Amino acid sequence: MATIRLENITKKFKDITALKNVSFAVEDGEFFCLLGPPGAGKTTTLRTILGLERQDEGIVYIDGENVNKVHPSRRDIAMIFQNLALYPDKNVFDNIASPLRARELEEEDIKTRVVDVAKKLKIDWLLEKTPGQLSGGERQRVAIGRAIVRQPRAYLMDEPLSNLDAKLRLKMRVSMKELQSELKQTFVYVTHDQVEALSMSDRIGVLDEGVLQQIGNPEDIYRNPGNMFVAKILGNPSMNFIKCSVGKEAGAINVKHSSFTLTLEEKALKKAVQDSRNVGSEVTLGIRPENITIFVEKQGDGTVPAEIYVTEPLGNKTIVDVKIGEEIIKVITQAAFPGKPGQNIWLRMKESKFHLFDTESGNYLFHASEDSPLRVN
Ligand SMILES: Nc1ncnc2c1ncn2[C@@H]1O[C@H](COP(=O)(O)OP(=O)(O)OP(=O)(O)O)[C@@H](O)[C@H]1O
């Protein structure tokens, strides 16, 4: 059992600052995902928790204890790496048993623990095989088994599924989640795959260029992204961004695009837009592809004229690239979508699902909701 807390961690490699003032706390038994693109600082974060990297500034706490001066081997945390290295000549049993043998446990104890772990991971029928005789997913389970068998206080996992093919990843995602709920132990799981992060985590920390952008549960981060980076990294296809400008009509502030105008009834929104930007300046409107509906016939108020650019049928749905003014945005629609490129269409965007961002800083200005929608005119 363990809590892990990072307080103002900064880590430099010569002129590269890999982590900038990173702080977060992982609760006991929590499945915490660190999500970020290549080079974001994810591995560096894990290595710092483990003690393989020494931070330049800040403190790592494990179970409330400052472990800055505690040797990695005494932090009692297991790390599972992306490129797992199993002993090729040893069978699965001996691979899993190796950390226990290193500790000189009784052979009887070892057997009980290895078999127990192998059952948990559903690889107990493979104990006599060598790694060369296993599939990628099975090898991954053996590597996980070797980490679990030590019964550490917490687990750090560095993209453990990234070497597996898509189908296997899906299967392993479910087993990782099952495993964690069974072990009820603290997991810090690193990935650049937003689906993994959304589907497995209790909470996600989004990291970019060494800066922690936002922390929250998957639903909250998805619904209320703090900035355009977070908005973009979650969701597939990702959120559409539409360039707009702040306007003013009859004394009321609005958000203008060449194809539509959004009126701002909500006080908070007026304040957000007015405070940050003057009339005439640029803001970015965000809307996710699943929150737009396509109509082939003109509808009533609130629909926006557009044109089909490309359609991409994907079996269970179709992604349609749509031209709205000079911009192309994506819409998720039904499988058998009849539209053709070049065809004029109308879009209805869910008024409770808009986001407004400051174009320059990328920070959010406003998230619309059922209670405070943005009206399309
Ligand atoms: N030992 C090192 N020496 C110099 N620079 C390093 C070292 N380790 C990491 N870096 C740099 O620090 C930054 C963060 O690297 P890190 O490996 O933590 O990223 P990451 O998020 O794990 O990326 P990936 O998804 O590619 O694994 C990168 O710019 C990287 O080049």
Ligand SMILES: [Mg+2]
């Ligand atoms: Mg990495």
